[in-house]
Amino acid sequence: MIGDVKDTVMELRSLTAGYKKEGILFPLVGPLNISACCGELIAIIGRNGIGKSTLLKTIAGLLKPLEGDVIIKGRKINEFRRSELAETVGYISTEQIKVDSMKVTELVELGRYPYTPWSGRLSAADNEKVLLAMDKTGILDLKERFINELSDGERQKAMIARLIAQDTDILIMDEPVAFLDIKNKYEIIHLLRSLTREKNKTVIFSGHDLSLIMAQSDRIWMIAEGKIYDGSPEDMVLKGFMNKLFDDNDFIFSESDATFRIKKEFKSEVRIIGDGINRLWTEKAVNRAGFVVVNHETSISVTVDRDDEGLYWIYKSDNNESAKLRTVYELIKRLRSLSMKI
Amino acid sequence: MINNNGKYVLSGKGKITLLMLAVLIITVFLFILDIVLGSVSIRLKDIADVLMNKSDSEIYSIIVRFRIPKAVTAFLAGISLSVSGLQLQTIFRNPMAGPYVLGISAGASLGVAVLILGFSDYFTVKSLELLGNWSIAVAAWTGAGFVLIIIMLISLKIKDILAILILGIMLSGGISSVVSIMQYFSSETMLKSYVIWTMGSLGNVSSQQLQVMIVCVSAGLIVSFFSLKVLNAMLIGEVYAGTLGVNIKMARIIIFTGTSLLTGTVTAFCGPIGFIGVAVPHIARMVFKTSDHRVLLPSVILIGGSVMLASDIISQLPGSERVLPVNAVTSLIGIPVVIWAILKTRKYT
Numbered sequence: 222m223i224g225d226v227k228d229t230v231m232e233l234r235s236l237t238a239g240y241k242k243e244g245i246l247f248p249l250v251g252p253l254n255i256s257a258c259c260g261e262l263i264a265i266i267g268r269n270g271i272g273k274s275t276l277l278k279t280i281a282g283l284l285k286p287l288e289g290d291v292i293i294k295g296r297k298i299n300e301f302r303r304s305e306l307a308e309t310v311g312y313i314s315t316e317q318i319k320v321d322s323m324k325v326t327e328l329v330e331l332g333r334y335p336y337t338p339w340s341g342r343l344s345a346a347d348n349e350k351v352l353l354a355m356d357k358t359g360i361l362d363l364k365e366r367f368i369n370e371l372s373d374g375e376r377q378k379a380m381i382a383r384l385i386a387q388d389t390d391i392l393i394m395d396e397p398v399a400f401l402d403i404k405n406k407y408e409i410i411h412l413l414r415s416l417t418r419e420k421n422k423t424v425i426f427s428g429h430d431l432s433l434i435m436a437q438s439d440r441i442w443m444i445a446e447g448k449i450y451d452g453s454p455e456d457m458v459l460k461g462f463m464n465k466l467f468d469d470n471d472f473i474f475s476e477s478d479a480t481f482r483i484k485k486e487f488k489s490e491v492r493i494i495g496d497g498i499n500r501l502w503t504e505k506a507v508n509r510a511g512f513v514v515v516n517h518e519t520s521i522s523v524t525v526d527r528d529d530e531g532l533y534w535i536y537k538s539d540n541n542e543s544a545k546l547r548t549v550y551e552l553i554k555r556l557r558s559l560s561m562k563i
Numbered sequence: 564m565i566n567n568n569g570k571y572v573l574s575g576k577g578k579i580t581l582l583m584l585a586v587l588i589i590t591v592f593l594f595i596l597d598i599v600l601g602s603v604s605i606r607l608k609d610i611a612d613v614l615m616n617k618s619d620s621e622i623y624s625i626i627v628r629f630r631i632p633k634a635v636t637a638f639l640a641g642i643s644l645s646v647s648g649l650q651l652q653t654i655f656r657n658p659m660a661g662p663y664v665l666g667i668s669a670g671a672s673l674g675v676a677v678l679i680l681g682f683s684d685y686f687t688v689k690s691l692e693l694l695g696n697w698s699i700a701v702a703a704w705t706g707a708g709f710v711l712i713i714i715m716l717i718s719l720k721i722k723d724i725l726a727i728l729i730l731g732i733m734l735s736g737g738i739s740s741v742v743s744i745m746q747y748f749s750s751e752t753m754l755k756s757y758v759i760w761t762m763g764s765l766g767n768v769s770s771q772q773l774q775v776m777i778v779c780v781s782a783g784l785i786v787s788f789f790s791l792k793v794l795n796a797m798l799i800g801e802v803y804a805g806t807l808g809v810n811i812k813m814a815r816i817i818i819f820t821g822t823s824l825l826t827g828t829v830t831a832f833c834g835p836i837g838f839i840g841v842a843v844p845h846i847a848r849m850v851f852k853t854s855d856h857r858v859l860l861p862s863v864i865l866i867g868g869s870v871m872l873a874s875d876i877i878s879q880l881p882g883s884e885r886v887l888p889v890n891a892v893t894s895l896i897g898i899p900v901v902i903w904a905i906l907k908t909r910k911y912t
Contacts, residue, residue: 320854322853327795334807341857
């Protein structure tokens, strides 16, 4: 076990998460035995409908466990008083909040709810934290804007600012980067990382952006077949866990570039001569066209190199067809017309 | 606060204080205007004389026995319905919610109908008077609370804003059918006393009834005042409010009790008054540009009171002998605001 017991901030003890409908239990995941440490950025992955949101709601205290316990800082979650839990665990879902006439500041101020007196009045220290949260998420300029007028990315940042202002040790986020563009996705994941590094917060979030998650998270909890596969992103790849994600033999994980592909029957071999980045991108294109790239002598060869006019590709086939092409697009067109003939 | 150009600009708080002061002045002005204007015109000097106890008895009795109680009733009715509307809009997260549109006013009428008509075999018209104003108020609260619980149970299943609105209309329709059936089976004397009650207006409220109203509305406002922080959290929905530490069940019970008190009391003594409750919170949000209940509650109190006073002034048709039903006036003021709010909501969805 890594780290000592003091580091453990949350522990799931034979936890079964699921929901209850008309008295019937629908268990989705579990029993799970796993713990999260201080300062970890943990990504929960799994296919749609497998129970990620249900698990997140259960560990946030919004759903009762069907069985087992969620232990936070050594105490069962149901032993916490409401206000105490609100100071320890924060949560945001995928729900898009629309409130008439609510300003960004007003939304972020709600994060201080557990700390304010009955009147809701914010102290100077509270206001400081609100400003700091808006600064961290880069929305200080938007503080007087109405949340209904924001873009999806800006609104999500405002929601995250509210969560940061709540200043809990554990932050639970259900798909925090869904509907965002790639720049916003990176900014938000980067922000979550900095929370774990600078403030020693534990962030548990779910998502579908594999390459982002593989690159940024400390740890992956992969839900498949009702179980959790746990490890660093690299462990997941090297132990071959990733192919369990979708449980589909035709949809396979490529260890070399951390992406999933639909398995194809390759038509024919192509030898690529060239190196560096030019070779890499040519390989990608040739693969997509349905050919397997080899390094030995074969019927089709492609040479990539540079001359005075820029990049070129020389394409040769065994029936003595040959052409000098200036774009990958043209090359692929050639290869595809060839594969038609085959 | 001084901006870059060296000019004074108002900061958020200063602006709100100034706006609140302006609304307060308008409210006081409308209150005085409501006393002055009517079928018998009264000069401001007369009011001053009344206040200094040196007026002739006729003007004195018009002002003290009739005009002031009516203005106070209008003011209280406006406050109650508007504060109810604000709370309902927040709890249901529905800009179309209000005591009238959700059928809560109808529920209060049902409570009174059950009291007057349902027990017609046991009471005479005389004994009904003995039942007193408190029992009518309690009956109205019960009816209002009953409808609120039904709406809440259904809104847990249906989240769609307009579906809840249609549900409220259905409930109002259903309740008025039940009341009609009860009228059909009740004795003539009871029916008469019920019909007189349904025609209740701001002007018919007796001083005893006004006392009951003042007590109940104050109680409702105190409940609302202590719910301000919770109401702010409820704006972002029950799930998030829960993660902030709000006891959702408790919050619902407290806020619904306040709403039933406010709407029930007004409906018991003034009859159903439409569209004030749904419209005033929108006006307040438009003027104050905030969703913070610590600002919205006082502004809704003042604007709600003002709108009701204005409606009363208009319904008197100053200078003429005729009086319009106040419900018609409030609908004409409220409906355009509601339509505007619907269009605004559509824009964001």
